[in-house]
Amino acid sequence: DAGITQSPRHKVTETGTPVTLRCHQTENHRYMYWYRQDPGHGLRLIHYSYGVKDTDKGEVSDGYSVSRSKTEDFLLTLESATSSQTSVYFCAISAPGLASQETQYFGPGTRLLVL
């Protein structure tokens, strides 16, 4: 298994509170991604990082921010959590290369409930 951990694994929070999820990798991969998984939608990309301090928005970035100060850590922050952000959040990593060679590997997920 790829060396990816996510913390916390489960979190319950209240509407309006800030929440930070952490993704940590031991593979020294350049690319890191945050997805959310919701029934009927598969996984949707929130933000991604292509290097330290280099990030960009994905399909569903509204209400989320990210930071990457070290290669191994990618943080996802919900500045003011809403009930619509209740979801399972997955981190993924990949190493750059030919399109035929790149594969994303996923962490175990964080289950977030916003009350």
Next chain:
Amino acid sequence: AQSVTQLGSHVSVSEGALVLLRCNYSSSVPPYLFWYVQYPNQGLQLLLKYTSAATLVKGINGFEAEFKKSETSFHLTKPSAHMSDAAEYFCAVTQTSGSARQLTFGSGTQLTVLP
């Protein structure tokens, strides 16, 4: 933009029967296609990927998928289902957008294996 459609959000098969999970894609460029499997309360695990080297791709756990350009399909099959195959399966296509290659996922197919 690329997209993926998985036909059938739920599929049930008997143990020992053929498994067929359908995936169709749309892409303006030659696609790279993936199948991932997700067991309950776990992250996504790569089953197999198509990278244009061969149209029939063999993956782990006895699964394989055939790329058919004329049908824009990448269906996943397994000759004989096992109880341990019960999981959710996701088809995905990669695209280059911004500064990294991104995965676009289908909405998933839940496979149930009946004894």
